[in-house]
């Protein structure tokens with residue numbers, strides 16, 4: 594096993610009191626040792642994603658982190674390879690690498706063969722079933738680790754691993770075309786603000802929906818043609834329809850997680866419009882759908898997409914390398930990881946929260 598200055602322990606943000614009153618503490622944990630097919634990555638940055646908060650709150654209908662003896666969430670990491678398992682030949686020490694929500698896949702089923710490996714039965718989640726990117730040194734299967742291209746710094750690459758590639762995947766699956774109206778409820782958030790940039794780069798006409806002046810300014814700067822502030826506008830759906838030629842959007846990408854965002858999305862679409870479900874509300878708190886009369890009358894389509902595949906992640910990183918996708922980050926030093934998590938939980942973040950492991 595080739596190695597490079599790997600310490601015995603490393604700092605990690607760990608969840609304490611998993612459940613509704615959780616908090617995060619930073620402590621020293623053992624550095625993991627790569628298996629034959631793994632790489633060991635020393636992370637420089639990790640994004641903080643709302644899914645991490647779901648896992649720590651334990652409010653999704655899935656087994657808790659503690660079931661898997663995992664204490665560190667996180668799935669948006671970027672850094673450098675520092676050790677290789679004995680079988681690994683496709684990576685070198687010092688290569689830049691990132692980890693994304695899916696930890697691996699079987700590569701031997703229909704889903705894997707068709708680029709939908711994130712739905713594979715054997716695709717576990719890092720930061721849930723395996724220690725995640727709140728831990729500075731993490732393992733990743735060599736075959737499922739993403740390369741970070743030139744020109745994309747780690748503070749950008751981290752958030753693209755989940756948020757950027759997730760919304761790229763949704764945009765791709767929506768089938769929207771250049772000139773079509775794409776609306777983003779939650780446009781000023783971690784996933785939404787990357788969706789705005791990608792949709793604009795793909796030639797779509799973009800409308801942001803979110804609350805407050807800071808988010809409005811961010812959305813307009815990133816390429817929205819119009820912004821609807823739900824704190825000010827009484828009937829948000831009506832206003833979106835008015836903006837989109839009086840007919841409604843071709844696609845509504847729900848990156849927000851509230852029941853109201855999901856409830857109003859079908860009302861924003863035009864005939865044959867699509868509601869793309871991206872944001873994860875706590876289990877049992879929201880419904881994506883509408884009265885069947887609306888489905889029939891509008892040929893309404895409601896589609897969910899999960900996190901990005903290997904290919905989606907590569908494509909999202911290419912947009913970043915070309916200067917067309919630039920995550921807006923608020924960077925916290927490692928010692929303030931607990932505050933960073935609290936801030937995201939409060940919903941008061943424009944863009945993405947990222948933690949710097951070297952600060």
Ligand SMILES: [Zn+2]
Pocket residue numbers: 642643644645668694755756
């Ligand atoms: Zn995520």
Ligand SMILES: [Zn+2]
Pocket residue numbers: 698699700701702703704705710713714715
């Ligand atoms: Zn598979």
